[in-house]
Amino acid sequence: xxxxxxxxxxxxxxxxxxxxxxxxxxxxxxxxxxxxxxxxxxxxxxxxxxxxxxxxxxxxxxxxxxxxxxxxxxxxxxxxxxxxx
Numbered sequence: 745x746x747x748x749x750x751x752x753x754x755x756x757x758x759x760x761x762x763x764x765x766x767x768x769x770x771x772x773x774x775x776x777x778x779x780x781x782x783x784x785x786x787x788x789x790x791x792x793x794x795x796x797x798x799x800x801x802x803x804x805x806x807x808x809x810x811x812x813x814x815x816x817x818x819x820x821x822x823x824x825x826x827x828x829x
Contacts, residue, residue, distance in 0.1 A: 750806060757810025764817040777825040785825060789818045 771777055792815045799807030 753804070753806030754809075757806045761810045761814045761817070764814060764821075768817045768820050771821050771824045771828075775824070775828050777821070777828050780821065780825055782822075782825050782829075785818060785822050789815065789822055792818055 771780070792811050795807060796811035796815060799805075799811055
């Protein structure tokens with residue numbers, strides 16, 4: 745039963761993480777972050793770091809992997825927001 749739960753975690757993490765790829769790609773391709781809220785991305789990235797720490801403390805691989813990747817995608821958008829604005 746536990747492996748079933750882990751698979752749900754991996755699938756969910758994949759879906760929420762992959763959703764950031766088109767946005768990050770568009771930001772870097774167009775060099776436009778005009779419609780992106782800096783405050784929202786700062787709060788979001790802080791939340792992702794919190795989830796990553798939580799996953800590490802629980803030794804939960806789906807949470808760790810999803811949030812490491814999401815962190816780097818969100819960080820790339822944050823860097824673009826600061827650099828291009």
